[in-house]
Amino acid sequence: MLILQQYIQEVLFRQRICVVPQIGTFSIQHFPARYNAGAQTLLPPRDQVVFTQSWQDDGSCVEWIALKENLVPAVAQRKLEKYIEEFKEALQPGQALELPGIGKLQGDFAGNLHFHAEELPVDPADLPITPIQRQEPATPSTPPPATAPMAATREEPPVPPVSVPVEPVMTEEEENTLEAVTEGSIFKWWWAVAGALILLGGLAVWWYVGRQGGNNTPDSAPAAPVAADTTQQAMPDSSLAATPAAPDSISYFIVLEEFPDSLTAAKKTAKRQAWEQPVVMIHRGNRYKVAVPVTSLPIDTTSELQAKRSKYGINKAYLEY
Numbered sequence: 409m410l411i412l413q414q415y416i417q418e419v420l421f422r423q424r425i426c427v428v429p430q431i432g433t434f435s436i437q438h439f440p441a442r443y444n445a446g447a448q449t450l451l452p453p454r455d456q457v458v459f460t461q462s463w464q465d466d467g468s469c470v471e472w473i474a475l476k477e478n479l480v481p482a483v484a485q486r487k488l489e490k491y492i493e494e495f496k497e498a499l500q501p502g503q504a505l506e507l508p509g510i511g512k513l514q515g516d517f518a519g520n521l522h523f524h525a526e527e528l529p530v531d532p533a534d535l536p537i538t539p540i541q542r543q544e545p546a547t548p549s550t551p552p553p554a555t556a557p558m559a560a561t562r563e564e565p566p567v568p569p570v571s572v573p574v575e576p577v578m579t580e581e582e583e584n585t586l587e588a589v590t591e592g593s594i595f596k597w598w599w600a601v602a603g604a605l606i607l608l609g610g611l612a613v614w615w616y617v618g619r620q621g622g623n624n625t626p627d628s629a630p631a632a633p634v635a636a637d638t639t640q641q642a643m644p645d646s647s648l649a650a651t652p653a654a655p656d657s658i659s660y661f662i663v664l665e666e667f668p669d670s671l672t673a674a675k676k677t678a679k680r681q682a683w684e685q686p687v688v689m690i691h692r693g694n695r696y697k698v699a700v701p702v703t704s705l706p707i708d709t710t711s712e713l714q715a716k717r718s719k720y721g722i723n724k725a726y727l728e729y
Contacts, residue, residue, distance in 0.1 A: 412495045413507055415472055420457070420510065422682065429469055430492050432461040432521060434510070457510050459523035466672075468679060475683060480721045658706055661690060661699035661728040662716045670696045685720075692728065699728060 416434060420426040426434045434457060441453045473491075474484035498505045499515040506512055511525040664680075664687065667673040673696035677689040680698065690697050702712050709727060717725045 410495055410498065411473070411476075411491050412469075413505075415469060416507060417509065419468065419472065423679075427463050427466055427468060428492075428495070429463060429465045429488065431463065431495060432459055433463045434459050457523075457525040459511075459513070459521070459525075461521055466675070471679070474721060657703050658709075658729075659701065659703045660709065661688075661697075662702055662713055662725055663690075663697045663699045663728045664716075664720055664722050664725050666695045666697040668695065672696075673698055690728070697728065 412428060416426050416428065420434050420436065424436045436455050437458050439454050439456055442451050444451060470481060470484045470488055473479065473487050474481055477484070477487065479487065499513060499521065501515055501517045504512050504514040509526065511523055514522050514524070516522065665676055667676070670691070673689050676698050677687055680687045687698050687700055690699055700716055704712050713725065713727055717723055
């Protein structure tokens, strides 16, 4: 299988749009349900793959090849050009290129590409609507035979049944759950009572001590205040002053890409997040940037930057605080 066939299959059904440089654009369009009056059926909503030869390279194909084959962007670009040549060779006039699950792509002598889409699976296929025919009740042809009158009999009134309360049946799991809930509620109730008793005891002690202090009268004049020696108090603790403060971690961003508009930056961020990369979009000044949030010690910022450059293959990545 050509590498671009695999790229179309993976990206189209995940992002609903796939751009192949120098070939065209595949997209999935949604068509609502419609009613077929002739067959009296309601066709359900469906998705259809549509192809157009117009394209605008957004760099997704190069990024996909770089991640798929673990290459740097420059080498991935040369690989893409080689894959495009192989793809065009498979689309010689009169030959059809199968895209499993998507459709068939065929080229002509004028250099145009014709796409024949496959029917995407839909469940249910359609909803048949059958008209309802109202039937009139048939009239009897002969009158019913007359019956002899029956002797009048005395009928006893029906006795209503006595309702007996039925005890609900619980499974063993329900009984264990009910028991655990009951025990937990009792435990919480005892804790509430214990807290209230402790609070009341504290209030009683405070009232008693305050009353005893109010009844005591001083027998002698208050002692003169003693001048405290402030010489030793003003002396700082040399052991505390000599201890340096521990370094704290800082949070910053490692910028991978930057763009002048938010739409392109948001699209790049969504693609990298779809590839399970922990990136976010930030706005600084008049630039929109795709960055990786990092938290580390100040001494480790350079090593974190080198690690992210090696991981994502972007040598122009830089720090942003």
